[in-house]
Amino acid sequence: MxxxxxxxxxxxxxxxxxxxxxxxxxxxxxxxxxxxxxxxxxxxxxxxxxxxxxxxxxxxxxxxxxxxxxxxxxxxxxxxxxxxxxxxxxxxxxxxxxxxxxxxxxxxxxxxxxxxxxxxxxxxxxxxxxxxxxxxxxxxxxxxxxxxxxxxxxxxxxxxxxxxxxxxxxxxxxxxxxxxxxxxxxxxRLPVAISQEFSARVGSASEGGGPVALVLEIVALFAVVMFTILIVQGVRKVPVQYAKKIVGNRQFGGVRQYIPLKVNAAGVMPIIFAQALMFIPGALMQFVPSLQGSWLIQFSNTTSLAYSLTFAFLIIAFTFFYTAITVNPTQMSDDMKKNGGFIPGIKPGFATSTFIDDVISKITFPGAVFLAIIAILPSIAVKFGIKQEFAHFFGGTSLLILVGVVLDTLQQIESYLLMRHYDGLMKTGRVTGRTGVPAASSNAAL
Structure with missing residues (x-):
């Protein structure tokens, strides 16, 4: 303290x-x-x-x-x-x-x-x-x-x-x-959500559970937030060695840096795209009344198993798609080669591009699965009796945005403190960017 x-x-x-x-x-x-x-x-x-x-x-x-x-x-x-x-x-x-x-x-x-x-x-x-x-x-x-x-x-x-x-x-x-x-x-919206949940558990309009259930929900929410931070912060560091250059009596280069490839490079975009598609069945039933009561109704109920599985599948697919169009291994390889850098044990050029693409493919799948889990957590929370308003904070777009924005703001405050030779906000923590210098070529690619 x-x-x-x-x-x-x-x-x-x-x-x-x-x-x-x-x-x-x-x-x-x-x-x-x-x-x-x-x-x-x-x-x-x-x-x-x-x-x-x-x-x-x-x-x-x-x-x-x-x-x-x-x-x-x-x-x-x-x-x-x-x-x-x-x-x-x-x-x-x-x-x-x-x-x-x-x-x-x-x-x-x-x-x-x-x-x-x-x-x-x-x-x-x-x-x-x-x-x-x-x-x-x-x-x-x-x-x-x-x-x-x-x-x-x-x-x-x-x-x-x-x-x-x-x-x-x-x-x-x-x-x-x-x-x-x-x-x-x-x-x-958080105070209103907490107030509704408090009333549902221990207030006048109690639906059962009592204070113990409310405490367990808060602990579960804390665990979900920690899990989300791990996904947002997770990176695979690919080492990059830069060749030594002697200019006069001074030596340039020769340092080892790294390319921080994010586990979740797509961010919140796959969830946004998937949600846009998942609202199509509900819109169709609204404009075509004859479709009401058909099999499409399973996909308009956000707590149904069919909705959750389809939603998770779309998120995984969009994660691979969005990562593929935003992270360019060939461009990263070319930038690295122009700056005299290479990955130890990998030949520059096509071999480096292939290696980076293989690493991205390997880390994108678990990142996509974890992102899908975070996205469907609100539906799971509702199944466990949590109010819809409070369940929104257990995952989905809102939680990812909250975690991402808070971490980004903390990083900026951290940089101001370190520039003035003060201890950072999290001296023993792992705020991304606090230690080590990532390769310059990766910043443009990510």
Missing amino acids: KKLFTTLSNIWKIQELKERILFTLLILLVYRFVSHVVLPGVDPTALGNNEKSGILGLLDMFAGGSFSRVSILALGVMPYISASIVVQLLGIAVPSFQKMQKEGESGRKKMNQITRYLTVAITIVQSVGYVKTQVPAEAILLPNTLFLVLSTFVLTAGTLFVMWLGEKITDKGIGNGTSLIIMVGIIA
């Missing part, structure tokens, strides 16, 4: 770090305040219980409840994330985008500009769909056409405002702004 207070004191002594943390907290406070502002022309008292389920419930969680509150920030940063994913995939498939990626800072600015324009287009389309399908008719106080046009402008402006807040945090705050905004939205 003393070490913790000493570390917090050291953080406060670094003026730049203190200002960045305070700025980040201020921006997040502004975001949470604005997220409670309801759309113009909507009667908040007429919304009633507007809670969402399925993919809409997931979007509502990412938006911190703004989606169900019909807030001006109802769409949050999701259109921006969708645009970023599209541009990223275009950078893999379209030669002109690949060229922009290799142009350095100027190419990055062009890609960011394209992402912003695409965000506006996606937001406009989603705004129209949101107003027509998610806003209760009895809550609208304006004529339908006027309300549609006005709300489209306001929702688009709201998404751009959130995107601007995220960029400000990234530039002048600590951590990745967009990720922090999503994390705050998820955490905002």
Whole structure:
């Protein structure tokens, strides 16, 4: 405990770090305040219980409840994330985008500009769909056409405002702004989830179990979080030796570094892609009433065995697919060769590329299986009697985002402390990047 207070004191002594943390907290406070502002022309008292389920419930969680509150920030940063994913995939498939990626800072600015324009287009389309399908008719106080046009402008402006807040945090705050905004939205639902679970166990609306069951659930949640951290942090270090160069009286190179190949290089993307496909059966039954009661109903129930097995299979498949298109062993091998590096015992060039590809294939399978287990844990938690709201935190996209964002922010704070010769946040821990210097060529590839 003393070490913790000493570390917090050291953080406060670094003026730049203190200002960045305070700025980040201020921006997040502004975001949470604005997220409670309801759309113009909507009667908040007429919304009633507007809670969402399925993919809409997931979007509502990412938006911190703004989606169900019909807030001006109802769409949050999701259109921006969708645009970023599209541009990223275009950078893999379209030669002109690949060229922009290799142009350095100027190419990055062009890609960011394209992402912003695409965000506006996606937001406009989603705004129209949101107003027509998610806003209760009895809550609208304006004529339908006027309300549609006005709300489209306001929702688009709201998404751009959130995107601007995220960029400000990234530039002048600590951590990745967009990720922090999503994390705050998820955490905002945690007190409500804990309150519901407490009431279900030991409150007035108790369903049995008592305090012992609640304690066991908290312990299980802690174990799941630790397991998720292991998956996010897990890497396979491939050693890289650099040739010695003598320039004058000085020696360059000759050091051994490593390529940190992540066990879960795909991150949360396989779960997002798989979830998008798993909501197709429910959408089909909604638009084609005759399909209701058919075998498709098994895939609309998130707690059914058929749903869980199919979901897990899709996640494993998408993990291999996304890893294959984002991690390029040939490019890593070429970069290593240009910089005079080689893997001990492996010939440069094609042999190195084959070796790296084989290592990636071997570590991707267990990573994909573990990712699938994390994704279906909320469904398993519901089977054990845990409330749906609290079960969301036992795995899936929300838990992976929470763990990833927290670790990334801790790494940045750690780097500030070490630069000022203070002990880091986790002196005896294993925060990725604290010890050792990874090969430069791997940073671009990962």
